Amino acid sequence: MKILSLRLVDFRSYRSYILKPSEHKNIILGENGRGKTNLLEAIGMCINGKSFRNSKDKDLINFQAEAMCIEAKADIAGLIYDIKILMTKEVKTIYINEKVIKSLRELAQIGSKVVFTPDDIFMIKGSPQDRRNFLDSCLENLTYIYEFNNKNYKKVLAQRNKLLKMRNTKDFDSLINIYDRQLVKYGSYLIRSRKRYIDRLLQVSALNFKKIFSQDAKFHISYKSCLEYMEDEREMQKEFLKLLKDNLERDRYFGNTSIGPHREDLEFYFNQKDLKDFGSQGQVRSAVLALKISECQLVKELRGINPILLLDDVFSELDEKRRKDLFSNLGDLQSFITTTDFDIYEEDANIIRI
Known part of the structure; x- marks a missing residue:
């Protein structure tokens, strides 16, 4: 699965935002409070319709607005899907290829995501x-x-x-x-x-x-x-x-x-x-990352699709060598990685500045 494009309207801190990511590594770079995790959250919602932060739906709407919209175009096993989520403070409606779905399971069945957050330790x-x-x-x-x-x-x-x-x-x-x-x-x-x-x-x-x-x-x-x-x-x-x-x-x-x-x-x-x-913090974090990457590989093995990997503030407690080892272990997954470290450099990564 690959996200080809993403458009946000009044989603959390984003009044209007358009993203065209790389099909592989994407580094979301910015200072604290700039909305990096919000962007990960929006990407995740396109995959199963739910926030990985366990937020109430009404909290996802920008405080100056009455409704929000997420639109994404995704490539799943060579088929193109248009996914749209419209949400007011009372109702959430999800479309796949312009058709309203009856349950979130319909969305989760076509794609998959694996998420790492600092709380996963x-x-x-x-x-x-x-x-x-x-x-x-x-x-x-x-x-x-x-x-x-x-x-x-x-x-x-x-x-x-x-x-x-x-x-x-x-x-x-x-x-x-x-x-x-x-x-x-x-x-x-x-x-x-x-x-x-x-x-x-x-x-x-x-x-x-x-x-x-x-x-x-x-x-x-x-x-x-x-x-x-x-x-x-x-x-x-x-x-x-x-x-x-x-x-x-x-x-x-x-x-x-x-x-x-x-x-x-x-x-x-x-x-x-x-x-x-x-376990030290570095050992624990390395173990969690190994488990998350393994989860991705097993989704591909058992479901036949690549999940999207969302990594929030993943580089804390990892030295430069282990960061490079992590990058090299991502394979052909489409990944989105947030960081505040402006010195991060990965030759084939797409840098998204927030």
Whole structure:
């Protein structure tokens, strides 16, 4: 996927702006507060209709305006798409080739993006939820089926937890059996999908970490799951159901579900040391970048399209050598990279001054 042109009208700080980017590396250069991240955000919205900053839609409209517009022309696998997003403070309408789409999924199905922000270091340094969010976003970038199962799992989990908090419910036994079977159905799919993805992610990211950080570096990912992976899906579901039954009394006492994919975690290692506890800022940032580039490569491998790579303030904590190694590892991806460093130089990059 390549963005060929972009036009903004009253999007955040941009009253009117036109961009014709390079098909490969684009460096967005400017001082703090000039709108570099806003531009990345607009590019990202053309791909899945949502802000990677989790902003409310109305906050995307320039404070002097009542509506905003983003228009983009994109090349996706040799086909040209015209994408248009019109937004008022009440309504968001998205067009693909002048036709209104009914759901954001229609937009996400034709393209893909991978985003790095400074907050992504929390996928390693932060909570288990941060790491689960990273893993879920990777898999939802590949298939809607994962997103469907994840949403349904969370819905059933909330219902089960609500039931566990009720002390005197005459239908408890029948209801808990219904919720357990639904939880096992959706949860087993999540666990199996995560395990298969992590196995492939580890292979690719270990190589990318060597390229970005050091050829001698050893990078490893460990998936901490409540269940061992089984080739037989039915056997795995039986084991999951058994664990839920075995922990039912404990769950009733605490009022929440203690077993399932919502309790799992990832651990990242550099030369056999846990990056969360012992990694330097440079090591952690290099690991996150290796994971993001690997995510791009797996999107291409499994979906057959190149995602667009958006890198916000990526050069902090990276010395000149690792910056060059990062550039050389981007391959044929179209990338947009923000920086405040006016000394940055990359021979074949398009410089966009903001």
